[in-house]
Amino acid sequence: MVPCSRCGRPSVIHQRYSGLNLCAEHFEEDVQRKIRETLRTYRIFSRGGRVAVALSGGKDSSVLLYTLKRIFSHRRDIELIALMVDEGISGYREDTLQNAAALADRLDVPHITLSFREEFGITIDEIAERDLHQAPCTYCGVMRKHLLNKRARELNAIALATGHNLDDEAQTILLNYLRGDVDRLFRLLPKRPKEGLVYRIKPLRRIPEREVAIYAMIHGIFPRGHGSCPNVPRAMRLEVKNILNEIEARHPGTKYSILRGFDKIRELAPDIHVDLHRCERCGEPAGGSVCKTCQLLEGFRAKPLSHKSKNSCPDVRLGSSAGQSE
Ligand SMILES: [Zn+2]
Ligand SMILES: [Zn+2]
Incomplete structure (x- = not known):
């Protein structure tokens, strides 16, 4: 041991980056401290309000x-609400949505399920069935x-908090x-909320994936199911992950x-101004x-129907465990 x-009690984790071994209690303290510090940087919690939490049922969210x-247990002025999305991915979503709803109930957090079928009239399964140049993940994300x-x-x-x-x-x-995509890089961390777009925050951005998994195990948060999408992440992200x-x-x-x-770079960089318009079709915020x-x-619906068998598409149903959805 x-x-x-x-404190000298048996440790549950060794953090190589800090050189520390931590018992369950001190691990909890460490995780909470990092999240609190991250939340402070967003400068929006001095006053209360409603915080939407994107809940997929996977371990991160x-x-x-x-x-x-x-x-936030001591903050009566802050109300959490879990938003779950049913993308229509059979054999994967039913389980994770159930997990998600059970967890929200256990924590006494109200939850709403949003469905691709209801909102867009189409599911990711239907998109993935068609011959596509782009991976279904592009649509999904x-x-x-x-x-x-929107919700x-x-x-x-x-x-809007996400589990990254x-x-x-x-x-x-x-x-x-690696892609030289500076614009996208800076869009990662908006300095302030933009009109029509809810401020996106990532409270877990300082918690390593491995520690998220250990935390989930300790608290029995994510007891079953794999929780990762059967559609594999794009190749380059997987390479970067391994490197x-x-x-x-x-x-x-x-x-x-x-x-x-x-x-640090972000702090020094000017706030990249993106002109937001209203989408002509749906009224949501749009770049153009x-x-x-x-x-x-529209691109998808304009395509001639050319069904292909699910098994022949390299992008779907490989059952990869590496999928981290956004
Ligand atoms: Zn300890
Ligand atoms: Zn639109």
């Missing part, structure tokens, strides 16, 4: 809801963001560097360095005259 560096509920933002705004939420962890953030930052894990193993703390470095969701769906 390895003793906790703080489940830990997100659980920790936010704990952290864009449509989910659209739907979450959070209708609920007058002061923020340190690994996701470091991967995204590195990916955007990052290799570097982290040799040089513990690298993921934090990437995040810190990016945050038509929003990305409407563009994708």
Whole structure:
């Protein structure tokens, strides 16, 4: 048994980047401290309001809801509401949605399920069945963001919280560097909320993925199901993920360095001004005259029907466990 560096009781985790062994209690303290510090940087919680939490039923968003509920337990002026999205991915969503609803009930957090079928008249399964140049994940990500933002705004939420962890953030930052996509890089951290767009926050961005998993296990938050989408993440993100894990193993703390470095640059950079319009079709915020969701769906519907068998599509149903949805 390895003793906790703080109190000598048996430890549940060794953090290579900090050199600490932590018992369950001190691990909890460490996780909560990092989340509180992250929340402070958003500067919106001095006054109260409603916080929408995107809840997929996977381990990240489940830990997100659980920790936010704990952290805000003494704040009567802050109301959490869980937003769940049913994208229509059979064999995957039924389970995770059930997990998600059960957790929200257990935490006494109201929850709403938003459905692709109801909102867009189509499911990801139907999109994935067709011959596409783009992976279904492209549709899924864009449509989910659209739907979450819309409902959070209708609920007058002061923020929309998502479960991105340190690994996701470091991967995204590195990916955007590798692609030279500076605009997208800076859009990661909006300095202030923009009209029509609910302020997106990532309270777990300083918690490593591994620690999210350990936290979930300790609290019995995510007891069954794999929770990752059967549609595999795009190849380059997976490469970056593997590279990052290799570097982290040799040089513990690298993921934090990437995040810190990016945050410093972000502070120095001018607030990139993006003119937001109203989508001509659906009225939601859009970069141009038509929003990305409407563009994708119109492009999809304009395509001639050419069904292909599910099994022949390399992008679907590989049962990968690596899927981290946004
Ligand atoms: Zn301890
Ligand atoms: Zn639109």
